[in-house]
Amino acid sequence: MGIVMGPNQYGKAEVRIVSVNRDTPRHTIKDLTVSTSLRGDLDAVHLAGDNSKCLPTDTQKNTIYAFAKEAPIGEIESFALRLGRHFVSTAEGISGARILIDEYSWERIPVGGTGHDHSFVRGTDEKRTTAVTIDGDKEYVVSGLRDLVVLKSTGSEFWGYPKDKYTTLAETRDRILATAVTARWRYLHTDVDWAKSFESIRATMLEAFATTHSLALQQSLYEMGKAALEKHPEVAEVRLSLPNKHHFVVDLSFCGLDNDNEVFYAADRPYGLIEGVVTRDDVEEAPRAWYSLPEF
Numbered sequence: 001m002g003i004v005m006g007p008n009q010y011g012k013a014e015v016r017i018v019s020v021n022r023d024t025p026r027h028t029i030k031d032l033t034v035s036t037s038l039r040g041d042l043d044a045v046h047l048a049g050d051n052s053k054c055l056p057t058d059t060q061k062n063t064i065y066a067f068a069k070e071a072p073i074g075e076i077e078s079f080a081l082r083l084g085r086h087f088v089s090t091a092e093g094i095s096g097a098r099i100l101i102d103e104y105s106w107e108r109i110p111v112g113g114t115g116h117d118h119s120f121v122r123g124t125d126e127k128r129t130t131a132v133t134i135d136g137d138k139e140y141v142v143s144g145l146r147d148l149v150v151l152k153s154t155g156s157e158f159w160g161y162p163k164d165k166y167t168t169l170a171e172t173r174d175r176i177l178a179t180a181v182t183a184r185w186r187y188l189h190t191d192v193d194w195a196k197s198f199e200s201i202r203a204t205m206l207e208a209f210a211t212t213h214s215l216a217l218q219q220s221l222y223e224m225g226k227a228a229l230e231k232h233p234e235v236a237e238v239r240l241s242l243p244n245k246h247h248f249v250v251d252l253s254f255c256g257l258d259n260d261n262e263v264f265y266a267a268d269r270p271y272g273l274i275e276g277v278v279t280r281d282d283v284e285e286a287p288r289a290w291y292s293l294p295e296f
């Protein structure tokens with residue numbers, strides 16, 4: 001019997017970077033959290049502490065900052081591909097890289113018609129995300145979003161489920177349906193207008209959430225993924241993680257009042273967690289694209 005080193009990766013996690021484009025007096029900003037992970041011939045550092053092929057995580061961090069200065073960051077997918085390709089092509093023994101980026105939204109402070117030139121207000125909590133994986137000569141881009149909070153005040157039912165001696169939930173033909181969408185979708189190639197594709201997939205999933213008369217959050221999940229795939233041939237699969245943000249009708253009978261789905265108690269936990277993969281049935285699976293990704 002022997003003991004061997006299994007799969008591993010290493011890098012700098014959660015590098016915070018804010019980049020200001022000052023080319024004109026009307027500045028633009030990018031606010032990102034970037035994580036790098038390198039993979040490859042790393043037995044020596046694990047087995048013997050031999051660092052000769054261990055590009056320091058500190059250098060990885062510096063590379064992120066330098067790359068942001070050497071050329072415009074652009075879309076997060078392009079920046080992640082630039083970084084990943086750099087590490088794999090220049091670092092000895094490194095054959096793979098995973099670059100994770102979360103982008104935070106800033107909006108111009110609404111001063112004058114088009115907003116202030118260099119003053120911004122943090123947008124919503126929603127993050128745009130990408131996870132780029134380079135594995136030898138293969139490249140995978142999985143983009144998405146997190147914390148997109150949505151709610152339907154009607155158009156949602158939940159009934160017809162099995163009952164047993166532990167069941168207390170009442171069937172409902174009308175309830176609030178609310179969730180914070182985490183979605184990631186895998187692109188089939190890298191020849192993509194990343195910003196346009198992101199905006200359209202987001203809008204398509206929102207429309208599907210709104211227009212689906214939901215008999216279960218699971219059904220809404222499927223409809224959201226399906227709508228995105230139908231409209232976006234460049235996408236192979238969509239993975240969704242949807243916490244069911246329960247809203248309970250408050251019993252106002254103690255003071256003789258009816259409550260016709262007007263006053264709710266918004267519970268923060270526990271919550272149902274509805275997760276699923278919506279995929280084309282004619283594409284190859286890509287487990288490497290998803291390996292060790294948060295939430296999936």
Ligand SMILES: O=c1[nH]c(=O)c2[nH]c(=O)[nH]c2[nH]1
Binds near residue numbers: 217
């Ligand atoms: O849309 C729902 N799906 C469930 O699986 C579930 N379970 C539950 O208690 N409420 C709900 N709602």
